Amino acid sequence: MISRRALLQTALASGLISVAPRLAVAAAPGDQRFVFIILRGGMDGLDIVQPYGDPNLARLRPGLAKTPDTGLLDLDGFFGLTPDLKGLGELWSSKQLAFVHAVSPPYRARSHFEAQDSLENGTASPTGAHDGWLNRFLSLMPAPSPELAADLMPTSSIVLSGTNKVDRWQPNTDLRLDADIEFFLHKLYEGHDDFATALNRAIISESEDLDGPAGRGNTVTGSYARLAAAMLSRHARIAAISVNGWDSHQNQAGILRRPTRELADGILELRKSLGPLWKKTTFVAVSEFGRTVRSNGTAGTDHGTGGLMLIGGGAVNGGRMTGPAWPGLGDGRLYEDRDLMPADDVRRYIAWLLMGLYGAGRQQLASAVFPGLELGNDPGLL
Amino acid sequence: MESVSVFKKLRHQLFVGNLLADSHAKIAQAVASPFGFVERLVQFWGNHFTVSVTTVGLVRMLAGPFEMEVIRPHLGGRFADLLIASTMHPAMLDYLNQRASVGPDSRIGKRKNEGLNGNLAREVLELHTLGAEGGYTQRDVVEFARLLTGLNYDNNTGRFRFRRNAAEPGIKTILGRTYGRGRPGRQDIVAALQDLARHPATARHIARQLCVHFIADDPAPETVARLATRFTETDGNLPDVYEALLTAPEAVSRFGDKRKTPYDFLISALRTMKVPPHWLQPVDRNGRQRANPMTAGLLAKLDQGLWQAPSPAGWPDLNERWITPAGLADRLDWIGKAADHAAIDDPIAFVDAVLGSTANPHVRGIIANAASRRSGLALVLASAEFNSR
DSSP states (O other): OOOHHHHHHHHHHTTOGGGOOOOOGGGSOOSOEEEEEEETTOOOHHHHEEOTTSTHHHHHSTTTOOOGGGTOEESSSSOEEOGGGGGGHHHHHTTOEEEEEEEEOSOOSOOHHHHHHHHHHTSSSTTSOSSOHHHHHHTTSSSOOGGGEEEOOSSOOSTTOSSSOOEEOOTTOOOOOOHHHHHHHHHHTTTOHHHHHHHHHHHHHHHHHHHSSSOOOSSHHHHHHHHHHHHHTTTOOEEEEEEOOOOOSSOHHHHTHHHHHHHHHHHHHHHHHHGGGGGGEEEEEEESOOBBSSOOTTSOOOBOSOEEEEEESTTOOOSEEESSOOOOSSTTOSBTTTBOOOOEEHHHHHHHHHHHHHOOOHHHIIIIISTTOOOOSOOOOO | OHHHHHHHHHHIIIIIIHHHHHHHHHHHHHHHOSOHHHHHHHHHHHHHTOOOTTSSSTHHHHHHHHIIIIIHHHTTSBHHHHHHHHHHSHHHHHHTTGGGOOOTTSHHHHHHTOOOOOHHHHHIIIIISSOTTSOOOHHHHHHHHHHHTTEEEOTTTOOEEEOGGGSOOSOEEETTEEEOOSSOOHHHHHHHHHHHHHSHHHHHHHHHHHHHHHTOSSOOHHHHHHHHHHHHHTTSBHHHHHHHHHTOHHHHHTTTOSBOOHHHHHHHHHHHSOOOHHHHSOBOTTSOBOOOTTTHHHHHHTTOOTTOOSSTTOSOOOGGGTSOHHHHHHHHHHHHHHHHHOOOSOHHHHHHHHTGGGSOHHHHHHHHTOSSHHHHHHHHHHSTTTTBO
């Protein structure tokens, strides 16, 4: 067995890589990179960015509510970032990270699967579309090609599924072949263009997985982020990743330690691996729903509605809280008397980003990508 | 504590153990079966009538039984019977939320202020029968959803049950035909499904699906018409339709145009090799089912986990979906590991047995020159010829 690095050298030496068909760089629609991160399980936005200035927080969440004195990173005198995500503080202070609070996708029941399907298909209903909004968005690109978008989810996801071809990768895809088999395979695939192209691109991607500018990420998400960065450094402009494990019904403080670490590591790994491209990069991290405002009897929270969205990257005008006016946590202010009010639609923010980054048309965004969405005013995140 | 651990054990057995057991049984049957075409039809119809364990609910336990109770017994009969069996099976009722659908004017609907869920109605029309271009309207979907109220199953037995208290009374009009003149019951739903099965749009839709699955991504219109005509002439008698499919000129002239799905690849590769029995029925030291990365695990890795289609539309039946860089890399990775376990004597005899006349002299020459028997075996399984049909 030989390593993948050696495999690449073998392929280069045999002159096979140089004939690999490539997407012409000119065909790439713009230079901007967009990374969509799905936070699966229902992230408790009120724990991640805590409105410590709202007096109801401590009353409704005994044991969970913190203040800057007990560890929050103060953001603006009203909101504070959970100590679990302090690693992202540097992004905040360099104005490359913004938080949008009290938002949610338009789906309103509280089932994980249905809510995730809705978030991914871009409609208010889990059955509103069979394909994903990010795949439909690819149709608006001048030259959709499978190299344009990379789906890095561990399992089948909807957000990048659809009629446009998309590359799906996992960091643990490990192509180890004897050098002679590798050589014979190329001969075997002569005249079978789909196999030959796939093989050539597999070898290129595999080698980048190893040769990327950064070392291995410490977490699963870190390794996905590194792979995403490798693909975004080439032809890909769009990537989708997921971070699981947010369903904190009990012992929330303990449960959230792992996904927050994954998320922070993923974002920082992305920045590190993208190098100079980071300044052309925008990421959005969003969950299917938020959680109940009141903590439950097992030091956790249950499925809710309004939640938190993270928008960041070198291309983003951040360092501030944005989004709807804070709906408050007092009596009569909660959605169905239990959840943070969903005061705005997460799709609106994504749509404005896509418009600003890629020049997508307002009309098409509100029909083909997010059917029926009211775009409203520009939240000004770029 | 005791009851908690018993509950956890039971839940594990129900949701993980059963699914693993069903997965391994399915693979073992497909590998051992002398009836390869039947196994391919199981895949085709299982995908046409997708139930997916990616949602919560009883469907997680019933996806395997759905295949045994709906697909296998009916794929050699009339399409209408297959459709009726599918539409009334607890797995489908659960997967497409039919249990949540209550007639607004039914006894329960009036008492609890609950309403229709049109999911099953829409998917039966769009995916299972007429097709998206089948000429039905949103009004038809709603009327059909009204008609389907009452379809349910018993929580204790998991068997079908008509829940009359939830059934919407009154007449329903679907594609110009009326149903439900008397007391609501299963018979009106059966009648509507039979009418849908006979609809010309259904004949075209099923004919095209079969051609795309078995012949090519872009079958000729005359081939589709040939199957649709046979479908209509025989009132949807499926063996007659299969005969029209297999004897279509295009089935011969375009042989090799379809790429194998991950499932087809796995099953056909396992059929060529003498694999150790523990691959097909892997159990741990305590006799419990365990995951096997070389069988069901490969399918999950290749994005076609058993009964895990991403939506009710099932897996896309198109070549480009499966021969991707990552997909090919994972196939090659698997082949390398499998070749370590499977012994063959003579690569050329293996080529003859596995590829037969599909291997041209170019391919034979490459394999004959392989550096080792292991390489020869790997190259056969990696070849474009083996991965096509």
